Amino acid sequence: MLKRTLVALSFMLFAGAINAKPAPDFPLTLEQPTTLHALSKQGYVYVDFWASWCGPCRYSFPFMNRLKAELGDKGLTVIAVNVDVDPADAKPFLVEHPADFTIHYDPDGDIATAFAVRGMPSSYLIHNGEIVMTHVGFRTSKQQQMFDEIAAHLAD
Template sequence: MKKTKKRLFFRLGILTLFVAAIVYMLYQSFTEEDQDFIKAGDKAPDFVLKTLSGEKVQLSDYQGKGVFLNFWATYCPPCKKEMPFMENQYQHFKDKGVKVLAVDVGEPRVTVQGFVEEYGLTFPIPMDQNKDVLDAYGVGPIPVTFLINKEGIVEKRVTAGLTEQDIRRFMLQIQPEEYKKENN
């Protein structure tokens, strides 16, 4: 009987260590400090993508402007909700030093084109067909938005859907000083 109890406690101890190791590994894989993604203070990785209309977009071409870089897809409910807000604020800020790049992640052109027409979107829609840019930025679940200042530095990474007030506040945050003199 004594031998059976010892064996039981030994097995429970091994099982406990095994479970603890799994929990620790899962914790490590989900904590931000250990993730390989772009965050505030990092230089925004440059990229070249073609837009829905076939134009080439390169992030470094926007040097000197604030860039509201959004990763999205048509099947994403928060993305659908924030797109009209982004369009409204794009219209307000497009000539005031802030640009919008709404990167679609891996969807067919026809799907994205229908969405853009339905929502009346006029800002550039770069197509990340192979999800290379998505991976370079370490984007997981969408939507994710990066606020990039005129020097190309990420000021903020936002991992949630945005209200129109959020979008306006963020665009003001990345608007270059020389444009802030104008009435916002």
């Protein structure tokens, strides 16, 4: 059973690398203005799309805080893109679920449309301007598997 699991995980990691596709680019204001593509050439970028009304998003925020805390110094940048029409709707959510990572707002949905987001939350691991991993939804029971998969990409 363990052998099957390892083979399946290896295939998923390898398939993600083979099926890498260009990521849509968008401007970001961090410490200095940049773009997603420019940032992804310096390391990996985990982009997560979320909304204040999204139940599973409440559980993904501690996970993203962990990603930043444990993998940030290994080259991972975490960006959460809020898709609420009114960015003010995100404020109570962020008070209840603080973010130790960058929050970017997409009230018109242009970035979410460019990424063809199919559900909330949706996350993308981007490197060198290409999407190398995609995940729709969030389950706490799967978070260690996701963490390990992201860490494996960073180790390459």
